[in-house]
Amino acid sequence: MHDTGKLETDRPAGRAERLAWRPLLAVVAVAGAVHLAVAARFGWHRDEFYYVVAGRHLAWGYPDQPPLTPLLARLAADLPGGVLPLRLLAIAAQLGCVLLAAKLAAEFGGRARAQTITAATIAACPVFVAGSTLFGTTVTDQLAWAAVLVTVARALRSGTVRAWLLAGAVAGIGLENKFTVGVLLLGVVVGLALFRRSVLRTPGPWLAGALAAVLLAPNVVWNAQHSWAQFRMAGVLSAEQGGPLGALPNVPLLLLVLAGPPLIALWVSGVRWLAEERAHRWVLVVAVTALVVFTAGGGKSYYAAPALLGLFAAGGVWAETRAALTPRRWRIAIALSAVFAVLIGLPVLPVSAERVFASVNPQLVETYGWPDFVHQVTAVADTLPPGSSVFTSNYGEAGALTLLGPDAGLRLPVSSAHNGYLLWGPPAGTPDTVLCVGEWGPDYLRRFWSDVREIAPITTPGGVANEETTNHAAIYLCHRPHGTWAQLWPGLSHLD
Structure with missing residues (x-):
């Protein structure tokens, strides 16, 4: 019995099927068209300004992320079209997830139907649809997880060092985008140690790990030079979530809502299939590891979402081999999930109606009203004497004024002490006359200026509630500082 178990553990993962390009491209075309139709309907998101x-x-x-997404955002923003080039990058990443998920199903031995079901499921899954509404680390992290899962599955199947090095390179690039890929790699290692132990006695996985570490090294050096800022930021975010107890409700939210209620049976079936297929059981370990680590670490609900890629790919293979799940049934389930995903994830409703889904996806209303915000601030800034400056409470406000302000006529320098901005320092000159803009009250500002006067609250067109209006963001005119910018800066700096 012992020998039989060992042979089962060590057997190869099987043969990968060819990609069924025709149905997959049809899924990509439909998904891409839906996203493009509303890609820039409301406008920029505060995070996109910051990136x-x-x-x-x-x-x-940076204090809150590695460098890859900001680099890509800068390159996209240099193209004409405002926010649209960034949204095109986000859509491309989403469609990449669709195709890579189908490729993962093919690595599991899934044929055309399994690949099509998997691709359509990812295209209709709310957490993937919503994640690609704007360009940022969420959608690029989903793409990185998909690429790592596929390249590891391929390396396990082929067993070549070259395949493992590709997986290591993909993992290293993913880590330069977001550290959450490290949880994926932890799950892979644990899964291989439990069910594919013989693979760890070959050089491939270790060379892959070494290559990933080399690619990550510049960011590690940066963190060491900046007091491990990203780790401190992770602690702040965990505390804001309420730690493990605060993150615990995220598990049912992810599995029952963000994964798509009509698709629950498919990922559950994927769990069953992976439990039966020992060669691929490491993918199930990845999903369990992600849920446990992100919950214990106080992570946000969508952090573990990319692990659904493996479950849905396995579910697609299961559906292909089960006559009980007819094409009509899975098409209905995917269509219902797609409708739900579009309603909560894309800006298809009037902005006044988006508040209905704000508890599940608050990001859509955060893409609305930024030009009006910039004009409100600029109208006040135009009345100030030379040598004045604008100081904001968060990176979204500073980014909006930096990118949209010049076209609106804003001529004053803009600064903030929030996250990455705190490293870039205060403006030149003195803080004698400063227009403070943001989510802080006069009592807070009087810690730094003796004369603080509220000019006007920030408003949005139609009174739509977003983060600025909910937290009573306002424009304050501040005089008589309690020191120079250098003296004020440490107290103004904040990570959150």
Whole structure:
């Protein structure tokens, strides 16, 4: 019995099927068309402003992320079209996830039907649809997880060092985008140790790990030079989520809502299939590891979402081999999920109606109203004397004024002390006359200026509630500082 178990553990993962390009491209075309129709309907998101500005301050890291997404955002923002080039990148990443998920099903031995079901499921899954509404680390992280899962599955099947090196390169690039890929790699190692132990006695996985570490090294050096800022930021985010207890409700939210209620049976079937297929059981370990680690670490609900790629790919293979799941049944399930995903994930409703889904996806209303915000601030800034400056409470406000302000006529320098902005320092000159803009009250500002006067609250067209209006963001005119910018800066700086 012992020998039989060992042979089962060590057997290869099987043969990969060829990609069924015709149905897969049809899925990609439909998904891409839906996304493109509303890609820039409302406008910029605060995070997109920040990524672009961060990319203009190129570094190997920032307090809240590695460098890859800011670099890509900067390159996209240099193209004409405003926010549209960034959204095209986000859509491309989403469609990449669709195709890579189908490729993963093919690595599991899934033929055309399995690949099509898997691709359509990812295209209709709310957490993937919503993640690609804007360009940022969420959608690029999903793409990185998909690429790592596929390249590891391929390396396990082929067993060649070259295949493992490709997986290591993909993992290293993914880590330069977001550290959450490290949880994926932890799951892979644990899964191989449990069910494919003989693979760890070959050089391939270790060379892959070494290559990933080399690619990550510049960011590690940057963190060491900046007091491990990204790790401190992770602690702040965990505390904001309420730690493990605060993150615990994220598990049912992800599995029952964000994964798509009509698709529950498919990922559950994927779990069953992976439990039966020992050669691929490491993928199930990845999903369990992601849920456990992100919950224990106080992570956000969508952090573990990319692990659904493996479950849905396995579910597609299961559906292909089970006559009980007829094409009509899975098409209905995917169509229902697609409708739900579009309603909560894409800006298809009037902005006043988006508040209905704000508890599940608050990001859509955060893409609305930024030009009006910039005009409100500019109208006040135009009345100030030379040598004045604008100081904001968060990176979204600073980014909006930096990128949209010049076209609106804003001529004053803009700064903030939030996250990456705190490293870029205060403006030149003195803080004698400063227009403070943001989500802080006069009592807070009086810690730094003796004369603080509220000019006007920030408003949005139609009174739509977003982060600025909910937290009573306002424009304040501040005089008589309690020191120079250098003296004020440490107290103004904040990570959140």
